[in-house]
Amino acid sequence: MSLCDAHPDLRDMLSLLIQAQLKEGHTFFLADMDSEVPEPTTNVDAILDAICGEQPLLRFPPKKNESNHSADDAE
Numbered sequence: 001m002s003l004c005d006a007h008p009d010l011r012d013m014l015s016l017l018i019q020a021q022l023k024e025g026h027t028f029f030l031a032d033m034d035s036e037v038p039e040p041t042t043n044v045d046a047i048l049d050a051i052c053g054e055q056p057l058l059r060f061p062p063k064k065n066e067s068n069h070s071a072d073d074a075e
Helices: 008-024 044-052
Strands: 027-030 057-060
Touching (some): 008 027, 008 044, 027 044
Antiparallel strands (some): 027 057
């Protein structure tokens, strides 16, 4: 029994969370045995299947924008 089978509402909550994280700029990588170089994915169902199936998954937060000091800051 998978994690999502044991908790049916979990899949819906995870879907909303993944969608929000994708919108914020998070990057997800799924384990793909057919490829030596993992490709990022935005497929929410594929990400959910990996989580529910307890398969390897990487998630990277968006890069933080470092503020550049402008001429206005120098005054």
